[in-house]
Amino acid sequence: MRLTSFTDFGLRALMRMASDPHRAFSTAELADEFALSRNHLTKIMQRLAEGGFVTTRRGSGGGATLAPSPESISLGDVVRLLEAGQPLVECFATRENSCNITGRCRLKARLRSAEAAFLADLDRSTLADIALPISQMPQPATPVPA
Amino acid sequence: MRLTSFTDFGLRALMRMASDPHRAFSTAELADEFALSRNHLTKIMQRLAEGGFVTTRRGSGGGATLAPSPESISLGDVVRLLEAGQPLVECFATRENSCNITGRCRLKARLRSAEAAFLADLDRSTLADIALPISQMPQPATPVPA
């Protein structure tokens, strides 16, 4: 049972951004914190922007900012967005799956139920509950003045 | 959010075997039903055997048989076994993970809780609840007599 790294990093980014909801965070800054390539994180941010969780702005002073308030974003909603199109098991995916007992299978319904329970549990928390205050962040490497 | 194919096929195999709990199923037979290579399924069966869910016997007339009764095997237990060592997110895996906020992170606990909710929901069902009667199986290719 595994979430994609997209979801993992997406949650971390939002957790970080929730600590200062009106500030714009550049992908460069966050990527540096996560020790991840900036372009890779950019793609994750795009998904978050598509989902309406953040707004992005180019250019100087730009970056990504939380769109709604941290209290109004449930963890379940974030996971639903980022895990969209990620089937729990193969037969959840397409109508053209290899399972030849679709329709008679009583396992599928149980798995769906469990998945729903997972998300429902996450819905009990919002970004506000997990915001990571900046004071608790590890010290960034001090930029050496030239 | 995804289960490994190991878990997927393992559940399918058990579901199938639960329909006739005392019969020995050969990996060849089940692999054929699932359109999967026999050796691959063998590895899955080995894991199920290690976990005590089935017993295997070599040689003619051998195969895998459900060890306990279907009623006493909860779906949660099967998933726990087959997904063992499969971290929900990276930071669940090793102490040497890349996340530098371990300890202060409040996300982790929420994810653990959700994972537990997932398994708890599965625990509400047993193999007996999902057994697929043989009469409902698709017709196997008729063996041509020589």
Add this chain to the structure above:
DNA sequence: ACGTAATAAGTATTTACAATACCACTTATC
């Protein structure tokens, strides 16, 4: 009873594929 053939699990190695991540480059905004 014994030896042999057939059945079936177990093991090792390799291959294919998708997820992950990086790099080079482009576009927009201050």
Add this chain to the structure above:
DNA sequence: GATAAGTGGTATTGTAAATACTTATTACGT
């Protein structure tokens, strides 16, 4: 012109699966 998001392509890694081979056990013919 400097900053920062966005895009396309490519390498890498890890999972999934197949192939080829080995070992164990039963059944059956003599």
